[in-house]
Amino acid sequence: xxxxxxxxxxxxxxxxxxxxxxxxxxxxxxxxxxxxxxxxxxxxxxxxxxxxxxxxxxxxxxxxxxxxxxxxxxxxxxxxxxxxxxxxxxxxxxxxxxxxxxxxxxxxxxxxxxxxxxxxxxxxxxxxxxxxxxxxxxxxxxxxxxxxxxxxxxxxxxxxxxxxxxxxxxxxxxxxxxxxxxx
Amino acid sequence: xxxxxxxxxxxxxxxxxxxxxxxxxxxxxxxxxxxxxxxxxxxxxxxxxxxxxxxxxxxxxxxxxxxxxxxxxxxxxxxxxxxxxxxxxxxxxxxxxxxxxxxxxxxxxxxxxxxxxxxxxxxxxxxxxxxxxxxxxxxxxxxxxxxxxxxxxxxxxxxxxxxxxxxxxxxxxxxxxxxxxxx
DNA sequence: GTGTATTTTCAAATATTATTGAAAATACCA
DNA sequence: TGGTATTTTCAATAATATTTGAAAATACAC
Numbered sequence: 001x002x003x004x005x006x007x008x009x010x011x012x013x014x015x016x017x018x019x020x021x022x023x024x025x026x027x028x029x030x031x032x033x034x035x036x037x038x039x040x041x042x043x044x045x046x047x048x049x050x051x052x053x054x055x056x057x058x059x060x061x062x063x064x065x066x067x068x069x070x071x072x073x074x075x076x077x078x079x080x081x082x083x084x085x086x087x088x089x090x091x092x093x094x095x096x097x098x099x100x101x102x103x104x105x106x107x108x109x110x111x112x113x114x115x116x117x118x119x120x121x122x123x124x125x126x127x128x129x130x131x132x133x134x135x136x137x138x139x140x141x142x143x144x145x146x147x148x149x150x151x152x153x154x155x156x157x158x159x160x161x162x163x164x165x166x167x168x169x170x171x172x173x174x175x176x177x178x179x180x181x182x183x
Numbered sequence: 184x185x186x187x188x189x190x191x192x193x194x195x196x197x198x199x200x201x202x203x204x205x206x207x208x209x210x211x212x213x214x215x216x217x218x219x220x221x222x223x224x225x226x227x228x229x230x231x232x233x234x235x236x237x238x239x240x241x242x243x244x245x246x247x248x249x250x251x252x253x254x255x256x257x258x259x260x261x262x263x264x265x266x267x268x269x270x271x272x273x274x275x276x277x278x279x280x281x282x283x284x285x286x287x288x289x290x291x292x293x294x295x296x297x298x299x300x301x302x303x304x305x306x307x308x309x310x311x312x313x314x315x316x317x318x319x320x321x322x323x324x325x326x327x328x329x330x331x332x333x334x335x336x337x338x339x340x341x342x343x344x345x346x347x348x349x350x351x352x353x354x355x356x357x358x359x360x361x362x363x364x365x366x
Numbered sequence: 367g368t369g370t371a372t373t374t375t376c377a378a379a380t381a382t383t384a385t386t387g388a389a390a391a392t393a394c395c396a
Numbered sequence: 397t398g399g400t401a402t403t404t405t406c407a408a409t410a411a412t413a414t415t416t417g418a419a420a421a422t423a424c425a426c
Contacts, residue, residue: 011318016326019314023330026307033300035218037414049329056373066416071374092371092424100329102336117216124209131202135194143199146232146283147206153285159362175339178361179346220384239403249386254404275394275401 023049024063039065040073044082044098048105053086053095081108103172111165118158125151206232207246222248223256227265227281231288236269236278264291286355294348301341308334 011019024045031041042063047054054062060070074096077083082105086095099105129147132140164171194202207228214224225246230237237245243253257279260266265288269278282288312330315323347354 008319009317011315011320011323016315016323019311019326022307022314023311026304026311029307030300030304033218035216039414048333049326051325051329067373068375068417069415072415075374094373102332106336106340117213121209121213124205124212128202128206128209131205132194132199134192136191137194140194140199142234143202143232146234149285150231153289156358156362157289160358163362174361175343178357179339179342222384250403251387251405252385255385258404277403 020046020049037073039063039069040076043070043073044077047077047083047096047098048100051100053088053097055091055093055095057093059096080112103169107165107171110161114158114161114165118154118161122151122154122158125154203229203232220256222246222252223259226253226256227260230260230266230279230281231283234283236271236280238274238276238278240276242279263295286352290348290354293344297341297344297348301337301344305334305337305341308337 024042027045027048028038028042031044032038043059046059046062056067056070056074059065059074060067063070065073074083077098078085078096082099083096084099086097088095099108125147129144129151132144132147135141135144164174207225210228210231211221211225214227215221226242229242229245239250239253239257242248242257243250246253248256257266260281261268261279265282266279267282269280271278282291308330312327312334315327315330318324318327347357
């Protein structure tokens with residue numbers, strides 16, 4: 001048999017760069033269709049795939065974006081909790097690194113979307129329901145039924161999300177167990 | 184005890200209208216933060232909460248939107264599979280009605296998002312992975328590891344979605360069973 | 367404190383997306 | 397077939413979201 005280690009593919013710096021760029025583009029595209037700005041998703045992708053902390057200038061350079069844009073987008077990512085600031089001793093610049101555990105990333109995103117979007121929407125739906133609750137007219141009764149069914153769906157999804165997000169790594173085990181049953 | 188049926192709240196036509204309008208606004212708002220246009224979500228909300236088929240003119244009137252906008256948005260909703268065209272005999276106008284089963288609605292949305300957004304993105308990620316696979320350099324190996332972990336996450340979510348969407352009403356039972364365990 | 371590096375802010379510019387409205391196309395009837 | 401109702405299309409417009417760039421603010425060293 002030939003030696004095992006010798007026929008490994010060689011990937012040049014340029015090729016690695018190209019792969020990174022394609023990944024950044026794909027992830028940015030995806031973010032754009034899910035309600036976050038393309039740039040934010042691209043910055044996140046860049047920080048994730050590079051693995052190491054980058055400073056604002058490096059992000060600006062890599063993605064050809066302005067300082068203001070980089071600053072605001074990085075702040076947003078930090079507020080979402082999926083990027084954190086890190087300091088390097090001997091360097092006055094601020095560095096940013098992306099969460100490297102993809103399950104933590106996923107849980108964080110779900111937790112934030114529940115908190116920012118789902119819960120306020122549920123509050124609105126409850127308010128709407130209160131506007132007509134208890135009335136006996138035929139059309140109002142049917143209206144209420146439709147609202148209640150939607151609310152029940154949203155509640156279930158919310159509880160699923162909370163369950164998934166729930167502390168420790170149970171979210172992962174949960175998903176795995178769900179997938180293992182009757183495959 | 185007082186009679187049970189007599190103290191029902193009375194809800195006027197105006198109040199029902201107001202509740203509908205608030206629902207439409209809330210649902211439209213929600214859609215906007217999840218990557219579908221506000222108008223599309225509002226039309227869907229209107230059709231859902233009204234429960235009965237409406238024609239283009241009624242939709243235009245209720246939401247104060249142009250004929251072109253109504254036409255295109257309704258077409259999109261039909262393409263998504265959450266609104267269907269219905270014909271009323273003796274009426275040349277075309278009517279539209281929203282899916283009334285919220286679980287069918289939910290499954291349809293998930294199915295479409297998997298098909299339109301997640302699967303193409305997964306294809307891109309596989310392509311990116313192929314660009315550097317098998318290389319032995321330290322930085323490339325780490326890059327590949329990050330990509331693979333992300334791919335594994337996306338695959339799991341995809342399988343969860345497919346499972347949820349899977350024919351018959353198992354999605355519902357699945358969610359309920361997940362929630363019933365260790366509450 | 368001063369001076370310099372770095373970050374943040376935000377009004378203005380740009381790019382993107384959504385909407386209109388009217389012409390063209392289509393559907394239907396007699 | 398012609399005539400009318402209805403729907404669709406799409407270039408032009410409007411509305412929205414994003415991005416820039418430079419001034420202001422902040423942080424830090426000395």
